[in-house]
Amino acid sequence: MKGKAKVSRGSQFTYYKALLELLGFRELDVYRYSRKGQVSDVIRVLEPTSRKAINVDLGTARESLSYEEFLNRVKEGLEKSGIRVSDRAWSTALHKIKALSSAKSK
Numbered sequence: 001m002k003g004k005a006k007v008s009r010g011s012q013f014t015y016y017k018a019l020l021e022l023l024g025f026r027e028l029d030v031y032r033y034s035r036k037g038q039v040s041d042v043i044r045v046l047e048p049t050s051r052k053a054i055n056v057d058l059g060t061a062r063e064s065l066s067y068e069e070f071l072n073r074v075k076e077g078l079e080k081s082g083i084r085v086s087d088r089a090w091s092t093a094l095h096k097i098k099a100l101s102s103a104k105s106k
Contacts (some may be wrong), residue, residue, distance in 0.1 A: 016062050019071055020045060022093040023085055025078075028053060032061070043074070047083050054081045067097045 017027045020043075028044040043056045056077030062070060071093055075085050 015067065016070060019067060019093060019097075020074065022096060023071070023074070023089045024048065030062070045074070045078065047078075052083075054078060054083060056081075067100065068094070071097070 020027045026046040026048065028046050031042045031044070033040055033042070039061045041058045041060070041062050043058065043062075045054045045056055046052075047054060054077070056074050058065065058070070058073050058077075065073065071090075075090070078085055
């Protein structure tokens with residue numbers, strides 16, 4: 001079989017979960033809904049220090065976003081809820097994304 005190996009859908013969603021963990025949060029679950037024909041995901045995120053669950057509406061399906069776009073939307077949603085993302089965790093996550101992107105392009 002020639003060409004690149006296709007990433008299964010389940011393993012693709014594992015990347016999104018891992019990105020949340022890099023930021024220091026835990027994905028509890030994901031809800032997918034459709035409004036006016038547009039699919040959108042809402043991620044329920046656990047903030048570990050306060051044990052508070054926050055709903056982050058991505059506005060679209062996760063798989064339609066790049067990893068960096070996904071992190072930006074999660075960060076915006078968390079900040080709207082009054083949860084701050086650590087600068088150190090943020091820079092680490094962005095570094096991992098860039099490393100992953102460069103590895104994919106090789």
